[in-house]
Amino acid sequence: MRDAYTVEAVRKAEDVLMARGPEGALMQRAAAGLAAVCARLLPRVYGARVVLLVGSGDNGGDALYAGARLARRGAAVLAVLAADRVHEGGLAALRAAGGRVSADRADARAAIAAADLVVDGLLGIGGRGGLREPHAALAAHAADSAALVVAVDLPSGVDAGTGAVEGPAVRADVTVTFGGYKPGLLIDPGAGRAGVLELVDIGLGPELPPAHVRSPQAADIAALLPGPGAESDKYRRGVLAMASGSDRYSGAAVLSVGGALRGGVGMLRYAGQAGVVAKVLDRWPEVVATVLEPTDPVAGLPQRVAAWVVGPGRGLHPAAVVELRTVLGTGLPVLLDADAITLLAEEPDLVRDRSAPTLLTPHAGELARLLPGVDRADIEARRLAHATRAAAEFGCTVLLKGSTTIIAEPGRPAIVNPTGTPLLATAGTGDVLAGLIGAMLASGLAPRDAAVCGAYLHGLAARLACGGAPISASDLLGAIPAAFRALR
Numbered sequence: 001m002r003d004a005y006t007v008e009a010v011r012k013a014e015d016v017l018m019a020r021g022p023e024g025a026l027m028q029r030a031a032a033g034l035a036a037v038c039a040r041l042l043p044r045v046y047g048a049r050v051v052l053l054v055g056s057g058d059n060g061g062d063a064l065y066a067g068a069r070l071a072r073r074g075a076a077v078l079a080v081l082a083a084d085r086v087h088e089g090g091l092a093a094l095r096a097a098g099g100r101v102s103a104d105r106a107d108a109r110a111a112i113a114a115a116d117l118v119v120d121g122l123l124g125i126g127g128r129g130g131l132r133e134p135h136a137a138l139a140a141h142a143a144d145s146a147a148l149v150v151a152v153d154l155p156s157g158v159d160a161g162t163g164a165v166e167g168p169a170v171r172a173d174v175t176v177t178f179g180g181y182k183p184g185l186l187i188d189p190g191a192g193r194a195g196v197l198e199l200v201d202i203g204l205g206p207e208l209p210p211a212h213v214r215s216p217q218a219a220d221i222a223a224l225l226p227g228p229g230a231e232s233d234k235y236r237r238g239v240l241a242m243a244s245g246s247d248r249y250s251g252a253a254v255l256s257v258g259g260a261l262r263g264g265v266g267m268l269r270y271a272g273q274a275g276v277v278a279k280v281l282d283r284w285p286e287v288v289a290t291v292l293e294p295t296d297p298v299a300g301l302p303q304r305v306a307a308w309v310v311g312p313g314r315g316l317h318p319a320a321v322v323e324l325r326t327v328l329g330t331g332l333p334v335l336l337d338a339d340a341i342t343l344l345a346e347e348p349d350l351v352r353d354r355s356a357p358t359l360l361t362p363h364a365g366e367l368a369r370l371l372p373g374v375d376r377a378d379i380e381a382r383r384l385a386h387a388t389r390a391a392a393e394f395g396c397t398v399l400l401k402g403s404t405t406i407i408a409e410p411g412r413p414a415i416v417n418p419t420g421t422p423l424l425a426t427a428g429t430g431d432v433l434a435g436l437i438g439a440m441l442a443s444g445l446a447p448r449d450a451a452v453c454g455a456y457l458h459g460l461a462a463r464l465a466c467g468g469a470p471i472s473a474s475d476l477l478g479a480i481p482a483a484f485r486a487l488r
């Protein structure tokens with residue numbers, strides 16, 4: 001599990017340790033870890049051309065002390081100062097180790113262009129908003145250079161707490177972060193700027209509170225995943241009911257059913273209009289299907305099931321409203337996706353008043369419908385805050401889809417899913433996700449764990465399926481077994 005902490009929590013832990021230990025010890029630990037990563041990245045330290053971008057705070061101090069360590073090992077280190085005053089001790093250490101210092105812009109640009117490694121020590125957790133000048137110009141030179149860019153603590157210009165990027169920001173190949181991950185390193189758009197993450201332990205651990213945000217790794221998912229035991233039968237593995245797709249959007253039914261079957265459901269009971277039932281059975285003969293009567297859309301809904309998935313491609317017509325009310329009226333775990341979320345925006349109390357496990361899986365546009373006064377762009381810029389707010393307002397679990405999938409639940413740390421690829425942004429992949437998570441819910445996992453496992457496997461399947469090439473939602477379905485196998 002990767003645990004991320006708020007800036008306040010990191011500073012508090014740092015204060016406790018600083019009051020206890022010798023002055024500057026934490027910065028020395030940080031700089032030693034940073035220098036070790038830089039040395040590992042360089043083919044050879046001796047003779048390597050290293051440029052430090054140095055801001056006015058302690059982030060610049062880390063870069064200077066690390067630069068001094070590299071200079072002592074024979075690297076040609078140049079510190080480019082972005083502020084009149086920088087960390088004095090760090091500057092003296094660099095000079096004493098034979099490093100050079102410059103505040104000249106033209107000099108800096110040429111040195112960055114010719115560098116093997118650029119160390120971004122402009123801003124750390126003290127940064128606010130997009131980069132100002134001269135920081136922004138230095139970040140642009142680093143982006144134009146062929147040098148490897150290593151960010152100190154976080155890429156400058158990324159908001160440590162949220163991952164928001166409000167203007168120019170550094171794009172790093174590697175980020176060396178200290179004491180604990182920061183949410184902004186795990187959540188887009190910040191995560192996309194951070195590259196590969198390296199955590200350096202500086203001893204903050206015992207002083208840190210519980211994580212604010214967590215990102216599960218393969219072993220965490222493997223430990224959560226339900227597997228059939230020797231005593232399993234199809235009922236104990238979980239019976240899932242699905243109200244997805246319609247004669248108009250039959251693909252949503254075929255894909256969501258496929259996601260559930262590949263997700264390990266014991267039995268799938270599908271209910272829908274005659275045309276879509278025929279298509280589902282044609283593709284998935286293992287499904288137990290019921291044709292719903294147009295005159296009484298709820299009489300034929302499946303009974304004796306462990307969980308429900310409602311919404312993908314289901315439509316917004318009055319029968320869909322009645323169906324949604326009926327399903328939410330059961331005491332069963334329910335996943336609401338797509339059209340069901342749009343309908344919920346009209347009747348939010350359907351979920352607010354519900355005590356049984358409920359999971360919403362909106363994309364940013366759907367979440368905007370649930371949160372008055374917020375638009376899609378706001379949600380994409382501040383994914384963590386909006387997913388957390390929706391979970392609090394609806395009193396349920398919320399999985400926000402998109403460039404970083406976030407799972408929020410009241411009173412628990414938010415989860416950031418680490419798998420996935422932008423090639424998932426193609427019609428129908430959300431339907432597959434709804435089915436996959438539905439299978440986990442039916443197996444008895446709580447909504448948060450079901451969402452975590454489903455999102456992880458979905459993103460992993462996409463990566464395995466694509467290998468860099470475009471994929472369709474059907475390709476994604478085909479790769480789900482490989483994603484399970486990769487975790488076993």
Ligand SMILES: NC(=O)C1=CN([C@@H]2O[C@H](COP(=O)(O)OP(=O)(O)OC[C@H]3O[C@@H](n4cnc5c(N)ncnc54)[C@H](OP(=O)(O)O)[C@@H]3O)[C@@H](O)[C@H]2O)[C@@H](O)CC1
Nearest residue numbers: 014027057058059123124125126127128129130131132153
């Ligand atoms: N905490 C820990 O456990 C440890 C912390 N350590 C390290 O300390 C780092 C935090 O250091 P920090 O607090 O000195 O802040 P930092 O980010 O270097 O600079 C802030 C300065 O930048 C400026 N500035 C702000 N926004 C700006 C903008 N958009 N564009 C341009 N300038 C901007 C702002 O100046 P002002 O706006 O006030 O003029 C402010 O003074 C941390 O990330 C880690 O690397 C480790 O050494 C050891 C353990």
Ligand SMILES: Nc1ncnc2c1ncn2[C@@H]1O[C@H](COP(=O)(O)OP(=O)(O)O)[C@@H](O)[C@H]1O
Nearest residue numbers: 363401402403421422424425427428429430431
């Ligand atoms: N830029 C992106 N990077 C990673 N994953 C993405 C991106 N855009 C979309 N996705 C993923 O693709 C899926 C799309 O779901 P959704 O928007 O519901 O599509 P549909 O309704 O067509 O099935 C979600 O799992 C989402 O997280």
Ligand SMILES: [K+]
Nearest residue numbers: 120123152154
């Ligand atoms: K930085």
